Amino acid sequence: MINKKLDRKADIQILDGNHAAALGAKLSRVQVIAAYPITPQSPVTESLSEFVEGGDLHAEYIAVESEHSAMAVCTSASLVGARTFTATSSHGLAYMHEMLHWVAGTRLPVVLACVNRAIGAPWNVQNDQQDSISQRDTGWIQIYARNNQEILDSVIQAYKIAESVYVPVMVCYDGYILSHTEMPVDVPSQGDVDRFLPPYKPHAILDPANPRNYNLVTLANPRVNADGILCHGYMEIRYLLQEALQKSRETIINVGQEFGKLFARSYANMFWEDRLDDAEIVIVAMGSLAMEATVAVDMLREEGHRVGVLSLRVFRPFPKDYLIEALSKARLIVVFDKNISYGSEGATCSEIKSALYGNRINAVIRNFIVGLGGRDVKAREIADAVRKSLPSLEEGGPNIEYPEWICHM
Amino acid sequence: MVAKSCTHICGESSPGIGEAGKTGEWRTSRPVIDPGKCIPAKRGKPSCFICWLYCPEALISKTIPVQIDLEYCKGCGICMYVCPAQAISMVNEGEFCSEQDGLNRS
Numbered sequence: 001m002i003n004k005k006l007d008r009k010a011d012i013q014i015l016d017g018n019h020a021a022a023l024g025a026k027l028s029r030v031q032v033i034a035a036y037p038i039t040p041q042s043p044v045t046e047s048l049s050e051f052v053e054g055g056d057l058h059a060e061y062i063a064v065e066s067e068h069s070a071m072a073v074c075t076s077a078s079l080v081g082a083r084t085f086t087a088t089s090s091h092g093l094a095y096m097h098e099m100l101h102w103v104a105g106t107r108l109p110v111v112l113a114c115v116n117r118a119i120g121a122p123w124n125v126q127n128d129q130q131d132s133i134s135q136r137d138t139g140w141i142q143i144y145a146r147n148n149q150e151i152l153d154s155v156i157q158a159y160k161i162a163e164s165v166y167v168p169v170m171v172c173y174d175g176y177i178l179s180h181t182e183m184p185v186d187v188p189s190q191g192d193v194d195r196f197l198p199p200y201k202p203h204a205i206l207d208p209a210n211p212r213n214y215n216l217v218t219l220a221n222p223r224v225n226a227d228g229i230l231c232h233g234y235m236e237i238r239y240l241l242q243e244a245l246q247k248s249r250e251t252i253i254n255v256g257q258e259f260g261k262l263f264a265r266s267y268a269n270m271f272w273e274d275r276l277d278d279a280e281i282v283i284v285a286m287g288s289l290a291m292e293a294t295v296a297v298d299m300l301r302e303e304g305h306r307v308g309v310l311s312l313r314v315f316r317p318f319p320k321d322y323l324i325e326a327l328s329k330a331r332l333i334v335v336f337d338k339n340i341s342y343g344s345e346g347a348t349c350s351e352i353k354s355a356l357y358g359n360r361i362n363a364v365i366r367n368f369i370v371g372l373g374g375r376d377v378k379a380r381e382i383a384d385a386v387r388k389s390l391p392s393l394e395e396g397g398p399n400i401e402y403p404e405w406i407c408h409m
Numbered sequence: 410m411v412a413k414s415c416t417h418i419c420g421e422s423s424p425g426i427g428e429a430g431k432t433g434e435w436r437t438s439r440p441v442i443d444p445g446k447c448i449p450a451k452r453g454k455p456s457c458f459i460c461w462l463y464c465p466e467a468l469i470s471k472t473i474p475v476q477i478d479l480e481y482c483k484g485c486g487i488c489m490y491v492c493p494a495q496a497i498s499m500v501n502e503g504e505f506c507s508e509q510d511g512l513n514r515s
């Protein structure tokens with residue numbers, strides 16, 4: 001019914017990932033943007049300031065002196081009822097770390113585009129996912145895009161998700177591989193996005209006419225306030241954040257489904273599946289690497305191996321239960337991580353292992369660390385890593401404790 | 410008695426007396442005003458009130474005599490420090506405890 005009213009004329013533009021993100025924010029009618037430029041995110045801030053200066057976007061663009069301030073501005077702006085956006089990368093995200101906690105703790109639906117870049121030392125401006133993975137415990141929802149269309153679509157959906165569950169959303173995409181690579185992107189009309197995304201309704205609002213305090217010292221135990229109301233202690237507020245993330249999985253899927261109905265691109269999933277139906281070998285990857293993995297699957301299928309790809313789209317909340325079914329037939333799971341939790345293994349590998357625990361899935365899991373600091377990951381290398389893991393299919397046996405690295409060591 | 414339960418999803422409160430609990434319980438020393446030195450008390454007309462202005466908890470009254478709400482006074486000593494007449498002294502809370510049980514009976 002709604003469909004009939006849609007403009008829905010295809011407007012295919014050739015966009016790099018950064019412009020797709022900026023356009024997503026513009027179409028979402030963001031009202032306050034506070035950002036500090038950093039490679040490879042800078043074109044996002046440049047495009048948005050151009051939109052604002054040119055009068056195409058009615059928003060406040062606040063030029064700040066640091067990423068910490070950028071997120072502080074977003075916190076305040078969100079709390080007075082504005083839809084806010086920021087973008088950053090790597091060291092910028094690390095510098096924002098403290099404020100990421102504040103935003104999630106205050107349950108503000110800020111949306112952040114994280115252009116994934118390696119983090120020092122040593123200096124490196126190229127891609128891996130160490131920056132956003134290092135922020136996984138700040139209470140933000142994390143969505144990873146595989147291509148530029150997904151970047152634009154995810155930013156728009158991010159607002160609907162964030163403003164439904166009052167949890168901030170980080171839309172992550174690979175630096176250079178997506179941020180600076182142009183590809184066709186179907187850009188929805190403003191009217192259609194308006195039909196999808198209602199105006200922001202804050203859960204709480206800072207208003208001089210109705211004075212409130214936010215985030216004052218909150219002791220561990222609940223206490224009775226001046227009106228005789230038993231107020232949450234620190235721990236209850238933290239519990240509510242975890243509960244909100246747990247419950248957000250349903251919202252993420254519903255929003256993705258609704259988006260699909262309106263724009264004919266469905267995101268009713270927590271992860272993407274490619275040829276998993278008959279796969280006994282499953283490659284797990286996240287972001288643009290998952291696209292490369294599908295090419296590796298083509299190669300391996302030609303050799304007669306039954307391989308598929310599970311591409312993680314939502315990393316937080318982690319889709320534990322949802323994964324079980326997709327991995328139920330797997331006998332060998334090869335997880336590729338563009339990050340490493342030093343002293344342990346790749347972050348997605350740990351998550352997969354934890355999801356499978358107690359679910360009678362007896363697959364062998366191998367973990368490969370790849371593509372750090374922009375090291376190219378070729379489909380051939382992914383296929384080689386799978387081939388190298390094949391003996392585990394026959395031998396089974398214990399999993400390898402530490403990950404293997406695809407590098408010159 | 411607790412009337413109803415909190416519906417907040419983040420740390421939120423309304424500015425009001427007692428919103429942060431009985432903060433006077435934290436106090437280790439208590440401001441005591443000597444009316445013989447306090448300027449408004451001596452003159453019998455509104456004057457000075459510097460302590461009223463500086464108290465970070467806004468619990469000193471602008472009255473004659475000047476009064477301090479000890480339920481919420483945290484004992485920071487700022488009033489003592491700013492008083493131009495040295496009319497305020499900070500007295501250890503132990504002085505106000507009963508010998509038997511150590512509890513504050515005053």
Ligand code: SF4
Binds near residue numbers: 468484486487
């Ligand atoms: S001790 Fe501090 S809190 Fe107490 S009355 Fe003096 S200034 Fe106010």
Ligand code: SF4
Binds near residue numbers: 475491
């Ligand atoms: S500052 Fe000292 S003199 Fe002035 S009103 Fe307060 S107690 Fe009295």
